[in-house]
Amino acid sequence: MAQWAAYGAGIVHYGSDPGLAQCLASLRAQTVRPARIVVIDHDAADPSDPRRTALQAGFPEVDWIHAPNGGYAAGANRVVEQVLGHDPQLEFVLILNPDVELEAEFAARILAELDSRPEVALASGKLLRPGGRLIDSAGIERRRSRRFFDRGSEEPDDGRYDRVETVFAVSGAALWLRRSALSSLALDGELFDEDFFSYHEDTDLAWRARQLGWRCLYVPTARAIHVRGWRQGARQRVAAPIRRHSFKNRYLELIKNESPLALLLALPFVLPVELARLGFAVFGDRVLLGAYREAFRLAGRARQKRAILRRKRSGRRGPEALARARATGVPVLSGAGMAPIASSGPGLTEGN
Numbered sequence: 001m002a003q004w005a006a007y008g009a010g011i012v013h014y015g016s017d018p019g020l021a022q023c024l025a026s027l028r029a030q031t032v033r034p035a036r037i038v039v040i041d042h043d044a045a046d047p048s049d050p051r052r053t054a055l056q057a058g059f060p061e062v063d064w065i066h067a068p069n070g071g072y073a074a075g076a077n078r079v080v081e082q083v084l085g086h087d088p089q090l091e092f093v094l095i096l097n098p099d100v101e102l103e104a105e106f107a108a109r110i111l112a113e114l115d116s117r118p119e120v121a122l123a124s125g126k127l128l129r130p131g132g133r134l135i136d137s138a139g140i141e142r143r144r145s146r147r148f149f150d151r152g153s154e155e156p157d158d159g160r161y162d163r164v165e166t167v168f169a170v171s172g173a174a175l176w177l178r179r180s181a182l183s184s185l186a187l188d189g190e191l192f193d194e195d196f197f198s199y200h201e202d203t204d205l206a207w208r209a210r211q212l213g214w215r216c217l218y219v220p221t222a223r224a225i226h227v228r229g230w231r232q233g234a235r236q237r238v239a240a241p242i243r244r245h246s247f248k249n250r251y252l253e254l255i256k257n258e259s260p261l262a263l264l265l266a267l268p269f270v271l272p273v274e275l276a277r278l279g280f281a282v283f284g285d286r287v288l289l290g291a292y293r294e295a296f297r298l299a300g301r302a303r304q305k306r307a308i309l310r311r312k313r314s315g316r317r318g319p320e321a322l323a324r325a326r327a328t329g330v331p332v333l334s335g336a337g338m339a340p341i342a343s344s345g346p347g348l349t350e351g352n
Contacts, residue, residue: 006035006089006090006091006092007034007035007090007091007092007093007094007107007111007176008034008035008036008037008038008083008084008087008090008092008093008094009027009034009036009037009038009083009093009094009095009096010037010038010039010040010076010078010079010080010082010083010093010094010095010096011023011024011037011038011039011040011079011095011096011097011098012040012042012072012075012076012079012095012096012097012098013039013040013041013042013043013075013098014041014042014043014069014075015043019098019099019100019101019227020039020055020098021055021058021059022101023096023097023098023099023100023101023102024037024039024055024059024062025101026100026101026102026103026104026106026224027096027102028059028061029102029104030102030104030105030106030107030108031104031105031107031108032107032108032111033107034094034107035087035089035090036063036082036083036086036087036090037059037061037062037063038062038063038064038065038079038082038083039062039063039064039065040065040067040075040078040079040082041064041065041066041067042067042068042069042070042075043066063082065078065082070194070197071194071196071197071198071245072172072192072197072198072199072201073190073192073193073194073195073196073197073198073201074192074194074197076095076172076175076191076192076201077190077191077192077194079093079095080093080095080177080182080191084179084182090179091178091179091180092111092114092176092177092178092179093176093177093179094107094174094175094176095172095174095175095176095177096173096174096175097172097173097174097226099173099226099227099228100127100173100174100224100225100226100227101224101225102174102223102224103222103223103224105221105222106125106174106222106223106224107222109125109219109221109222110123110124110125110176110219110222113164113217113219114176114178114217117215117217118180119213119214119215120166120178120214120215120216120217121177121178121181121185121209121214121215121216122169122170122175122176122177122178122181122205122206122209122214122215122216122217123170123175123176123216123217123218123219124137124139124170124171124173124174124175124176124217124218124219124222125174125218125219125220125221125222125223125224126138126157126161126218126219126220126221126222126223126224127171127173127174127223127224127225127226128157128223128224128225128226129154129225129226129227129228130225130227132157132223132225133156133157134154134155134156134157135150135151135152135153135154135155135156135157135161136150136153136171136173136226136228137150137151137152137153137170137171137173137226138150138151138152138161138218138220139151139161139165139167139168139169139170139171139216139218140167140168140169140170140171140202140203140206141167141168142168142169142203142207143269144266144269145266145269145270145272145273146250146254146258146263146266146269146270146273147250147273148168148169148200148203150171151167151218161218161220162220163220164217164218164219164220164221165217165218166215166216166217166218167216167217167218168203168206168207168210168216169202169203169205169206169207169216170202170206170216170217170218171202171226172201172202173226173228174224174226175202177191181209181214184212184214184312185205185208185209185212185214187208187305187308187309187312188304188305188308191205192204192205193205193252193256193305195252195298195301195302196245196249196252197242197245198242198245198246199242199245199246199249200246200249200250200252200253201249203253204249204252204253204256204257207253207257208256208257208309211257211309211313212309212312212313240287243285243287243288244287244288244290244291244294245291247277247281247288247291248291248292248294248295248298251295251299252295252298252299252302255299255302255303255306256302256305256306256309257306257309
């Protein structure tokens with residue numbers, strides 16, 4: 001028999017994704033069901049389209065919210081606002097891509113781990129490719145080149161990634177967030193950086209969380225299928241603007257999160273990657289050249305967000321600070337001054 005828990009779920013949707021119905025059905029089938037489900041619909045198609053109205057009729061428990069397409073980052077921020085902002089009793093939110101199908105125990109197994117680990121701000125499970133034999137993501141690792149890779153991607157699910165453990169980041173395709181972490185993680189009023197539009201916003205958030213004392217957790221017994229639109233051999237099927245966003249976001253992420261000294265020390269690993277990227281942009285995918293110009297245009301805003309993060313780091317608004325504030329009733333120091341815990345809400349209004 002299904003139970004209800006203190007979490008809500010939201011899907012960031014664009015276009016007529018054929019997997020959306022399966023994704024919603026898998027949420028409905030959870031042994032621990034979400035208290036609220038929202039779909040942030042970025043599709044510009046006619047809302048009266050028969051396929052869409054049939055889908056809405058099939059899932060009357062879902063709140064459908066139409067919004068301008070601001071990319072995954074803006075959609076994920078709206079999920080957080082719509083789920084946690086509407087119900088102060090909900091402690092967690094699950095953000096999903098529409099091409100993810102959850103096993104029935106996915107939520108129950110994640111929540112069981114989160115309940116005993118207050119230092120964890122972000123979490124996910126084991127994401128598998130269709131068929132369930134190959135791994136899609138077992139968490140995300142950062143290498144010395146400052147590139148990020150899905151652990152186990154394309155490898156057989158043979159038990160090598162079957163341990164609950166902290167990881168650098170987890171995939172935004174099925175991402176859990178803890179309410180009590182959000183006020184410390186928000187920068188300039190945003191949780192996910194909307195300058196990113198799509199791609200790398202999950203690793204950017206996780207990198208920030210680590211700097212503020214939070215952890216990311218990988219729970220292998222929580223399993224889901226992820227179809228993934230961008231995988232090896234499928235690059236050219238991804239729209240050119242999205243490829244440019246992914247390319248430029250590496251630089252925004254480095255500006256916001258990496259110290260100049262650490263970057264200098266990593267230069268022997270970073271420089272070959274950058275030369276290879278430049279060569280690929282020139283000779284392999286020229287639409288990426290515009291990403292350099294876009295990164296330069298947004299670099300000033302990225303530096304401002306970096307400054308906010310540095311102030312927050314000096315105040316250390318992580319789990320230890322939140323625990324002390326709850327125990328003593330003393331407000332927590334933020335980059336802008338004093339912000340009481342009780343008034344933090346979903347945490348997206350605080351920034352500088």
